Amino acid sequence: MNELIYINEPNILFAYGQKCIDPRDGLTLFGPYEKMYGIRIGVIATTEGFRIFKNYLNLLQKPIFNVNSITRPMFPGFEAVFNGKIDNDNIIYKEISIEEIDNYISHSSNYKRTYDIVTLYLNKLIDANKNQDEHINLWFVIVPEKIYNYCRPMSKLPSYLVKNKQHLTKTQALNYKFEPSLFDEINYESKIKLDEAVSYNYDAQFHNQLKARLLKYTIPIQIIRESTLDWKNITNTFGKPLRDFSKIEGHLAWTLSTAIFYKSCGKPWILSDIRKGVCYLGLVYKKTDKSKNPSNACCAAQMFLDNGDGTVFKGELGDFYNTKSKEYHLDTVNAKSLLLQALNSYFEKNNCYPNEMFIHAKTRFNDEEWSAFQEVVPNGTNLVGVTIKRNEPLKLYRESSEYPILRGMAYIINSTKAYLWTIGFVPHIQTTLSTEVPNPLFIDINKGNASIEQVLKDIMALTKLNYNACIFGDGLPVTLRFANSIGEILTASTDIQVPPLAFKYYI
Numbered sequence: 020m021n022e023l024i025y026i027n028e029p030n031i032l033f034a035y036g037q038k039c040i041d042p043r044d045g046l047t048l049f050g051p052y053e054k055m056y057g058i059r060i061g062v063i064a065t066t067e068g069f070r071i072f073k074n075y076l077n078l079l080q081k082p083i084f085n086v087n088s089i090t091r092p093m094f095p096g097f098e099a100v101f102n103g104k105i106d107n108d109n110i111i112y113k114e115i116s117i118e119e120i121d122n123y124i125s126h127s128s129n130y131k132r133t134y135d136i137v138t139l140y141l142n143k144l145i146d147a148n149k150n151q152d153e154h155i156n157l158w159f160v161i162v163p164e165k166i167y168n169y170c171r172p173m174s175k176l177p178s179y180l181v182k183n184k185q186h187l188t189k190t191q192a193l194n195y196k197f198e199p200s201l202f203d204e205i206n207y208e209s210k211i212k213l214d215e216a217v218s219y220n221y222d223a224q225f226h227n228q229l230k231a232r233l234l235k236y237t238i239p240i241q242i243i244r245e246s247t248l249d250w251k252n253i254t255n256t257f258g259k260p261l262r263d264f265s266k267i268e269g270h271l272a273w274t275l276s277t278a279i280f281y282k283s284c285g286k287p288w289i290l291s292d293i294r295k296g297v298c299y300l301g302l303v304y305k306k307t308d309k310s311k312n313p314s315n316a317c318c319a320a321q322m323f324l325d326n327g328d329g330t331v332f333k334g335e336l337g338d339f340y341n342t343k344s345k346e347y348h349l350d351t352v353n354a355k356s357l358l359l360q361a362l363n364s365y366f367e368k369n370n371c372y373p374n375e376m377f378i379h380a381k382t383r384f385n386d387e388e389w390s391a392f393q394e395v396v397p398n399g400t401n402l403v404g405v406t407i408k409r410n411e412p413l414k415l416y417r418e419s420s421e422y423p424i425l426r427g428m429a430y431i432i433n434s435t436k437a438y439l440w441t442i443g444f445v446p447h448i449q450t451t452l453s454t455e456v457p458n459p460l461f462i463d464i465n466k467g468n469a470s471i472e473q474v475l476k477d478i479m480a481l482t483k484l485n486y487n488a489c490i491f492g493d494g495l496p497v498t499l500r501f502a503n504s505i506g507e508i509l510t511a512s513t514d515i516q517v518p519p520l521a522f523k524y525y526i
Contacts, residue, residue, distance in 0.1 A: 023430050024428075024429050024431060025425065026427040026429055026472075028447070029291070029479050030291035031289065031290060031291050032052055032288060032289050032291040033052050033288050034051060035050075038291050040447060041491050042277070042287065042489055043491075046288070046489075047095055050102045051285075052286050053285035055284045056103065057103055058106060058283045059109065059154065059156050060110055060111070060155065060156060060157050060159060061110065061147060061155040061157075062112050062113070063113050063143050063147075063158060064114070064161035065114065065115055065161070066114060066116075067245070069112055069114070071161065071245050071249040073107075074248075076105060077107070078272075079096070079097045079276065080096050080098060081096050082096050082099075083268050085266065085269040086267075091269055091270045094273050094276070101276070101280055101284075101287075113143045113147045119139055123138075124165060124166070124169055124180070126176075128215065129169065129170065129171070129176070129223040130215075130218045130223045131214075131215050133170040134217070134218035134223075136166060137170075137221075137229045137232060140160060144236075144238055145236060156284070157239050159241050159243060161243055162242060162243065162245065164244065164245065167246075172222065172224055220512060220514065222507070222511040224507070224511065226242055227507045227508050229242065230511070231508045232511075232512060233524075234508075234517040235515075235517050241278060247262065247264075250262045250263065250264045273489035274487075274490075276489070278486065278488075278526075281486040281487075281523060286326075286486070287489075288327070289327040290325060290326075290327060290480050290484065293477070294374075295325055296371075296374035296375065297324075297373060297377070298324060298373040298377070299324075299379065299477070299496075299498050300321070300322050300358075300361055300377065300379065300498065301321040301323075301497075301499050301502060302318065302319075302347075302357075303318065303331075303509070304317070304318055304339060304502075304506060305317050305503070305507060305509065306510075314338040314339070314341070315339075316336070316337070316340045317335075317510045318334035318335070318337070318349060318357065319333045319506065319509055320332045320334070320361055321502070322361045323497060323498060324365070324368070324369075327484055329497070329521065329522030329523075331505060331519065331520055331522055332361055333509055333515065333519075334356065334357045337350060346382040346383075348382070348388055349388045350388070351387060351388070352391075354392055355391045358391075362376075374400065374401065375400065376396065377404075377477065379407055379496065380404070380405075380499075381407065381499065381502070383465045384404040384465060384466045401468070401469070402467050403466065403474075404466030405462065405463065405465075405469075405474055406463040407461070407462055407496065408460070414458070415428070415440075415459075420444075422444040422450070423451055425443050425446070426442060427441075427443070428440045429475050434471055436461075436464070437475060438459035439460045440460075441460055441482050441495070442494045443457050445492075447491070448491060452492065460478070462475060462478065482497070484496075484497040501526055504525070504526070
């Protein structure tokens with residue numbers, strides 16, 4: 020084959036059946052695909068954090084401009100874009116005091132202090148959710164900088180802030196609850212050690228741990244740093260903004276507003292020209308450091324339907340990682356279990372099985388896992404395995420242009436393999452989505468049968484489904500775009516057992 024072709028920019032669908040290629044244009048001109056009937060929100064924050072949030076919410080109701088209005092169009096205001104209001108006068112507010120934060124953040128172990136801070140926010144959210152008569156669409160968790168600085172992996176608390184010393188190393192903690200010292204009595208010291216040991220069952224990452232521990236309660240949240248909302252006034256030691264959003268103020272408003280709408284109301288847009296009865300499944304793998312077995316990893320799957328619905332299915336922990344090949348593969352039992360979850364969920368929503376199911380992964384499928392997939396897939400469903408990765412770069416340059424190759428260009432190697440540029444020059448916005456010469460995705464249909472051109476078109480369409488950021492297009496299809504972050508949330512705790520959940524609870 021060996022030909023260079025162009026994949027047209029996919030359309031997305033908005034209100035009144037209107038199509039557009041840019042989500043920002045579509046929302047401005049036509050409004051969101053699903054209707055909005057008002058958003059009731061709750062906020063967990065310090066007094067200062069709540070003040071910052073309220074001020075930003077008022078700002079969000081007005082037009083916000085960017086320095087460059089072509090690549091990043093201005094934000095017209097939340098109500099103008101989404102045809103509805105956030106109920107700003109009826110916010111449910113639950114306070115987290117600075118004293119509470121300082122008390123829990125004073126432990127020298129970043130595992131212990133992160134666990135305690137997450138528990139503080141978690142309990143506030145759970146209690147507030149139980150006690151509210153009216154439904155809260157979305158909870159905002161507004162985080163002070165000290166939590167961001169000291170509740171992350173490898174973070175170290177300054178010595179002058181330490182009030183509680185670490186009693187156990189990570190290795191000791193992981194063994195302690197299973198092999199307590201024979202000489203330890205049930206006393207205050209042993210209880211302190213046991214409490215500290217429990218914290219090592221969770222990642223020392225506030226964002227991921229809070230999301231993970233909230234999954235079973237199905238409470239949608241949006242975690243935002245105070246320095247994101249009040250970037251002009253939160254400064255460093257030189258008096259400069261700690262995080263400078265001066266050039267992308269409108270872009271920040273677009274992104275936060277779209278995430279708010281998606282998590283509280285529904286889909287702001289859906290794919291327009293996708294084939295009906297098609298299902299896309301992205302495999303997620305993440306090694307866990309809570310096991311002494313180097314091959315131990317968690318597996319999950321993200322399923323996306325032709326209407327944009329996204330669902331995450333958690334698999335089991337297992338020996339999925341090959342330390343020699345550095346690849347992940349499922350065994351027969353887990354491959355069957357994960358695919359059955361996806362098929363059953365599709366049937367519940369559509370009262371039929373998909374006509375086609377495409378499984379996306381970053382590694383090639385081996386014979387064992389593919390045979391397991393084929394055993395459970397129903398008759399009439401065409402199953403196709405597609406490998407998508409970036410580790411085979413190919414640079415292409417344009418002879419007479421200051422801009423790089425067009426987004427949507429594809430170099431077809433043969434009937435099963437191709438390179439696809441999802442990042443590149445976009446004529447619609449007259450600029451490039453990358454500051455460097457872009458690398459393509461390497462696409463390989465290594466199991467099943469499908470048209471390579473159709474697979475490329477589908478992957479381009481799936482780069483338009485990132486509801487967590489209102490951008491023209493993403494560099495990866497949504498089936499793999501959030502694989503790492505979802506994997507981190509699922510492995511943030513050793514005891515997460517959750518049913519299939521909507522995609523919004525993970526992003």
